[in-house]
Amino acid sequence: MNVTFTQKDKNSILEDIKSLKETVWINENYSKFKDVKKDLPLSYEDVLEAEKRLTRFQPFIKRAFPETKDGVIESPIMKIDNMKERMEKDFGKEIKGTLLLKRDDLLPIAGSIKARGGIYEVLKHAETLAINNNLLSIDDDYSVLAEDKFKEFFSNYTIQVGSTGNLGLSIGIISAKLGFKVKVHMSQDAKKWKKDLLRSKGVEVVEYTSDYSKAVEEGRKESENDPNSYFVDDENSKNLFLGYAVGGIRLKKQLDNMGIVVDKAHPLFVYLPCGVGGGPGGITYGLKLVYEDNVHCLFAEPTHSPAMLLGLITGLHDKVSVEDFGLDNKTDADGLAVGRPSSFVGKMMERLLMGIYTIDDSRLYKFLKALYEEEDIFLEPSALAGFLGPILFANEDNATHICWATGGSLVPEYVRKEYLKRV
Ligand SMILES: Cc1ncc(COP(=O)(O)O)c(C=O)c1O
Structure with a gap:
């Protein structure tokens, strides 16, 4: 499994997209957070207000969904050293720094x-x-x-x-x-x-x-x-976006508890599967609020559905669809099967996002099986898209890399068996 990554010009990336080749786009408009935040339609206060609302609802959630125990809808984060070793072996490339998995597959109530x-x-x-x-x-x-x-x-x-x-x-x-x-x-x-x-x-x-x-x-x-x-x-929903953003700001406490430092000398890279953009966009915004220029977020999209990539690279947002580029929007990553991105999120991401890469469906199943074998963790195909990120970007000893596992705990056993047989 060989992955090479050279920074390409826009036209070459568009050619890759049209021919369903995996590609990497580094955002030429990626900017300092302090220069961007004043122009954004949401603020830190909005995210804090959303968090307060969730706190008000804690007693209800605790009563209605006892599986949450304390009424907080949050997921753990963990090291995945065995998977790291397996990826290094499979790709023939060292993954430098620390590799973590954010387990949104375990989020209570809805498992994603x-x-x-x-x-x-x-x-x-x-x-x-x-x-x-x-x-x-x-x-x-x-x-x-x-x-x-x-x-x-x-x-x-x-x-x-x-x-x-x-x-x-x-x-x-x-x-x-x-x-x-x-x-x-x-x-x-x-x-x-x-x-x-x-x-x-x-x-x-x-x-x-x-x-x-x-x-x-x-x-x-x-x-x-x-x-x-x-x-x-x-x-278009700002409320959805704020709900995701709370997840971003909450991450700091989890990393602090693990003793993981994020600063200029210890950057954080986060790889987020992207469909219409709200989930990964909200998390990115929350992370930027707490870590500013020390965090770098990248979205991952299937080669058949690179909606956000096309929206950002052309600047056309929801005025462009993957079908306009001859793609069929057919992918096993059902959560990412989106042909036209959110313009609200795309515009928010114009200067906040470091980049986007695409991933072939066949790779999702390879990661799915490897993660199951190495860590006994089962994710749904969409949730594996982040795993190519460390292969592309983990080149520094002092960095931390987080693959955001976006779903999987509700997948029934018979479907799991079928997915595991795909490779
Ligand atoms: C498992 C999973 N990952 C990622 C996403 C992407 O989220 P969004 O569509 O908000 O970009 C989805 C969306 O449904 C999903 O189901």
Whole structure:
């Protein structure tokens, strides 16, 4: 498995994209954080407010989802030395520095990075409705929200979302628990087990034979026709973004507890699988708030669905799609099967993101199997896209590299077996 990385000009990268060749783009507009932050539409205060809201909801989450224990939706981070050694062997290249895995596959309730943004947005909507109807005040103990009185109240309202799968799972599970009616519009890429799981929770699943953008469009349209319906807009939502950003700012405490220093002499590199962009974009923003120029984030996209890469490299954001470049947007990484990026996130990332690389589906399965064999960790294919990052960028002894594992704990056993047989 040989990977070579030379910095290429835009045209060569576009040629790679069109011919489905893995490629690496280093953002020529990557800037100092202090020069960027004043122009951004969100602030540190917005992220801190989101974190405070999640703290207010802790007693509710603890009661409604005892598996969270303390009502905090957070994931562990760990060293993966065996996997590091295996990757060095498989690629014939030393991975310098420390390699860590952020385990969003273990996030409680929804088992993916989507548990951060999706759950946050539904909680915020529920809080707003309850406060506006004089049923709740922000000083109350929010565990009351698990009572039948609130379920009855929320049953007058609908929540809708378009999804490739995991956002639907997170929105569906939390909304159903609160008592909302929920309708999830699923693209053709969504895996059957994700639809089955949602239906088992009482969620209405609408299936489309088209891709993610169409599912979002239809969901948005249908929701607009119902005054009691709220649409979680994966392409444009600031609330989703803030929910993810909380994950970014929380990471510092975890690294501090591990004794991992991040400063100018000890940079941090973070590799994030990217679909429409909200998840990785929000995490990047949160990390930039706490580590500024000492953290460097890179997105990873499938060679068949490099939507954010095309949006940023052309500067056209949601005015360009992978289909415009002759690509089919077909990938086994269902969470990343997005043909058109979020322009809201793309614009936020224009000067914050260090770069993007693409990865072939076959590599995702190789990483999936290797991680299972070496660390006994099972991830879903989308969640492995980060693993190529350290191969490309881990060239310094003093750096720390984090692969963001974005999902996998809910994958049923029969699907796991099938994935493990792919290589
Ligand atoms: C497992 C997984 N990883 C990464 C992503 C990418 O998140 P986003 O679409 O917000 O970029 C998704 C999206 O559904 C996902 O399910």
